[in-house]
Amino acid sequence: MTAPALSALAAARALHDPVMLQEVLTVMEPALAGVILxxxxxxGGYASALLDAGAARVIALDRDPEAVARGREWAPAYEGRLEIVEGRFGDLDxxxxxxLAGVVLDIGVSSMQIDEARRGFSFQKDGPLDMxxxxxxxxxxxxxNDAPEAELADIFFLYGEERGARRxxxxxxxxxxxxPITGTLALATxxxxxxxxxxxxxPHAATxxxxxxRIAVNDELGELARGLSAAEARLAPGGVLAVVTFxxxxxxxxxxxLRIRGGAAPGVSRHAPEAKAHPPGFEIITRKALEPSAEEIARNPRARSARLRAARRTGAPAxxxxxxxxxxxxxxxxxGDG
Incomplete structure (x- = not known):
C-alpha cells in the first residue's frame, strides 16, 4: 500500500456515509468469496466496506468520470482487489x-454530486442548472428552457410526484x-x-x-430497469442482488x-406474460423492504427515505x-448523458 492511496482513501471516507451499510454487508456476506459488482x-463507500469485510474482489462501475478518477487514486490501497470501470450499471452485462457472486446498486444521486454546486443538483447552492x-x-x-410546457408538467408529475406540476x-x-433559466437558485426561486x-x-418547495x-436528464428509471435485468443476466446461481432506493x-x-422474477403468482402483473412463461430467476431474501434504523437517520438525515431489497439468483435462465x-x-x- 502507498501513502498517497491510503490518504486518498481516508479522504473519500470522510466525504460519504454509505446508507444502510450494515444491512447491505449482512445480505452480501454469502458473496464475499466471489466477485462483487x-x-x-x-x-466508494460500499466498495471499500465490502473489501474491508473480506471480499475477494470488487468491480466498481460509475458513469461519472470524476467519481472514477477519484476512486482510482485510492484503489491501489487494496492491492489489485478493486477494479474501477467507467460506465452505466444498465450496461453491466x-x-x-x-x-458475479453479488451486485450492489445504490440508486440515485451521490452526496458528492449534491454537495458540489457546479454540478447543479442542489437548489440550496447557486450553480449552473446541469444535473x-x-x-x-x-x-x-x-x-x-426547450421542452414543451406539457412535457415539463408530465415530468414534474410523473417523476417528481409534484401535485402542482401544471402550474x-x-x-x-x-x-x-x-x-433563459440557467441557474439552480433562479429556478428554485x-x-x-x-x-x-x-x-x-x-421538504422545500423545489425538492x-x-x-x-434529475431523473429525466439521466433517464434514471430506465437505467434502473435495465440494470436489474442486466444483474440477473450476469449473476451466477446463488449470487446476491441488493438494491438501495431513495x-x-x-x-x-x-x-x-423481484415479484415478477421471483415467481409471483399469475395475475400479479397483467403486463408481464414472462412471469408465467419463465421459471423464477430469483429467490426473495427481503420479503419486505428493510428500512434504516432510527440511529442512522439521526446521524444521516439523507437516509430517512432509503429502502433495501435483496434477492438470491437461482439457476434458471435470465x-x-x-x-x-x-x-x-x-x-x-x-x-440522458449518452
Missing part, C-alpha cells in the same frame, strides 16, 4: 464478462419567454414564488421538481421486478422484464 460506485451525472448530453437547463410548468414557460408555502417540517429534472418510484420498480410491467412512467426522458 458495486454498480453505483460514487465515493456487456461491460462485465465474468459471473448530468456523466457530464455529456442535454442538461437540466436545456430541458427547462409550475406554466410559470417556467412564462419566465423563460423573457430570459421561481418555484417558491409559484408553489404553496410548505408546511413546517415538509420534487429538482428530483424530476424514493417510491425506484422502490416500486425494484419490488415489481428473462428480461418489459418496462411497462415495472410501472415506469409513460413519458420519454428528455435528457
Amino acid at each position: 458495486d454498480g453505483t460506485f460514487g465515493a 456487456r461491460l462485465i464478462e465474468e459471473p 448530468r451525472m456523466g457530464g455529456a448530453g442535454p442538461s437540466a437547463a436545456d430541458l427547462v 409550475l410548468a406554466r410559470a417556467i414557460a412564462r419566465a423563460r419567454a423573457d430570459a 421561481l418555484i417558491e414564488r409559484n408553489a404553496p408555502r410548505p408546511k413546517p417540517g415538509r 420534487r421538481v429538482f428530483q424530476a429534472l 424514493h417510491s418510484l425506484e422502490d416500486r420498480i425494484v419490488k415489481r421486478f 428473462a428480461r422484464v418489459e418496462s411497462a410491467a415495472l410501472g415506469l412512467p409513460r413519458i420519454r426522458a428528455a435528457g
Whole structure:
C-alpha cells in the first residue's frame, strides 16, 4: 500500500456515509468469496466496506468520470482487489464478462454530486442548472428552457410526484419567454414564488421538481430497469442482488421486478406474460423492504427515505422484464448523458 492511496482513501471516507451499510454487508456476506459488482460506485463507500469485510474482489462501475478518477487514486490501497470501470450499471452485462457472486446498486444521486454546486443538483447552492451525472448530453437547463410546457408538467408529475406540476410548468414557460433559466437558485426561486408555502417540517418547495429534472436528464428509471435485468443476466446461481432506493418510484420498480422474477403468482402483473412463461430467476431474501434504523437517520438525515431489497439468483435462465410491467412512467426522458 502507498501513502498517497491510503490518504486518498481516508479522504473519500470522510466525504460519504454509505446508507444502510450494515444491512447491505449482512445480505452480501454469502458473496464475499466471489466477485462483487458495486454498480453505483460514487465515493466508494460500499466498495471499500465490502473489501474491508473480506471480499475477494470488487468491480466498481460509475458513469461519472470524476467519481472514477477519484476512486482510482485510492484503489491501489487494496492491492489489485478493486477494479474501477467507467460506465452505466444498465450496461453491466456487456461491460462485465465474468459471473458475479453479488451486485450492489445504490440508486440515485451521490452526496458528492449534491454537495458540489457546479454540478447543479442542489437548489440550496447557486450553480449552473446541469444535473448530468456523466457530464455529456442535454442538461437540466436545456430541458427547462426547450421542452414543451406539457412535457415539463408530465415530468414534474410523473417523476417528481409534484401535485402542482401544471402550474409550475406554466410559470417556467412564462419566465423563460423573457430570459433563459440557467441557474439552480433562479429556478428554485421561481418555484417558491409559484408553489404553496410548505408546511413546517415538509421538504422545500423545489425538492420534487429538482428530483424530476434529475431523473429525466439521466433517464434514471430506465437505467434502473435495465440494470436489474442486466444483474440477473450476469449473476451466477446463488449470487446476491441488493438494491438501495431513495424514493417510491425506484422502490416500486425494484419490488415489481423481484415479484415478477421471483415467481409471483399469475395475475400479479397483467403486463408481464414472462412471469408465467419463465421459471423464477430469483429467490426473495427481503420479503419486505428493510428500512434504516432510527440511529442512522439521526446521524444521516439523507437516509430517512432509503429502502433495501435483496434477492438470491437461482439457476434458471435470465428473462428480461418489459418496462411497462415495472410501472415506469409513460413519458420519454428528455435528457440522458449518452
